[in-house]
Amino acid sequence: MISAFARILLFLVFATGIWAIYLHERPPTAQMGVRHIERLRGQPVVALTIDDGPHPLTTPLILETLKQMNVKATFFVVGKMMRRYPELARRIVEDGHALGNHTENHLRLTELTPAQVAREIERGFEAIDAVQRQPLRLFRPPGGGLNNIVLNYLHKHQIVLALWSLNPGDWSLLEAQPITDYVDKHLQAGDIILLHDGGVGTCQALPHIIRSIRKRGWRTVTVPEMLAMQRDT
Ligand SMILES: [Zn+2]
Numbered sequence: 449m450i451s452a453f454a455r456i457l458l459f460l461v462f463a464t465g466i467w468a469i470y471l472h473e474r475p476p477t478a479q480m481g482v483r484h485i486e487r488l489r490g491q492p493v494v495a496l497t498i499d500d501g502p503h504p505l506t507t508p509l510i511l512e513t514l515k516q517m518n519v520k521a522t523f524f525v526v527g528k529m530m531r532r533y534p535e536l537a538r539r540i541v542e543d544g545h546a547l548g549n550h551t552e553n554h555l556r557l558t559e560l561t562p563a564q565v566a567r568e569i570e571r572g573f574e575a576i577d578a579v580q581r582q583p584l585r586l587f588r589p590p591g592g593g594l595n596n597i598v599l600n601y602l603h604k605h606q607i608v609l610a611l612w613s614l615n616p617g618d619w620s621l622l623e624a625q626p627i628t629d630y631v632d633k634h635l636q637a638g639d640i641i642l643l644h645d646g647g648v649g650t651c652q653a654l655p656h657i658i659r660s661i662r663k664r665g666w667r668t669v670t671v672p673e674m675l676a677m678q679r680d681t
Contacts, residue, residue: 487613488638496521501645502536522671527552527575546670548586612642624652
């Protein structure tokens with residue numbers, strides 16, 4: 449026979465376990481309230497997004513291709529890179545591309561305290577504002593890493609969360625061919641394509657990706673343009 453004390457102890461252990469599982473598994477409280485951009489299903493548009501720059505070797509090449517092919521993209525820039533290469537940062541906005549915040553140091557936000565998360569995001573926006581204040585506060589976390597702390601911050605400050613819908617994995621591929629193959633196989637109308645500054649393969653793949661979008665009768669848009677379309681549909 450189990451004593452009353454043992455029964456209480458057993459109950460407490462059980463209840464604590466359930467509570468711990470709930471705390472761990474529950475959906476982020478602010479997730480539903482955070483304004484965000486999603487793939488525009490069925491719409492004949494594609495958004496090209498370029499993360500992690502500006503980069504001294506690849507940003508000029510990417511900008512040249514975009515200019516020649518008359519395409520506007522969205523650059524999710526890293527604050528410290530903006531400060532290190534202000535000339536390139538200015539060229540991105542002068543060419544008419546949109547800027548989004550990709551934090552100050554490209555750290556994994558899910559491993560930081562609330563104060564550190566706030567600083568990473570604030571400093572990222574400061575670096576953008578120093579070049580050109582964007583009408584829309586766009587944010588993409590490094591690696592897509594999100595938790596309650598990040599989501600609550602975005603919600604509180606009315607920042608738009610901009611993830612992606614197509615990831616060709618270009619950051620890990622040196623060659624253009626596997627990047628273009630992936631895009632050709634998986635591209636859908638309304639996609640937000642994730643690309644990265646820093647890789648030669650991405651620069652070589654970019655003209656093919658743009659042609660591939662146009663061959664299907666679709667056009668390229670920036671993330672703010674896509675967001676405006678999302679509101680209207
Ligand atoms: Zn990144």
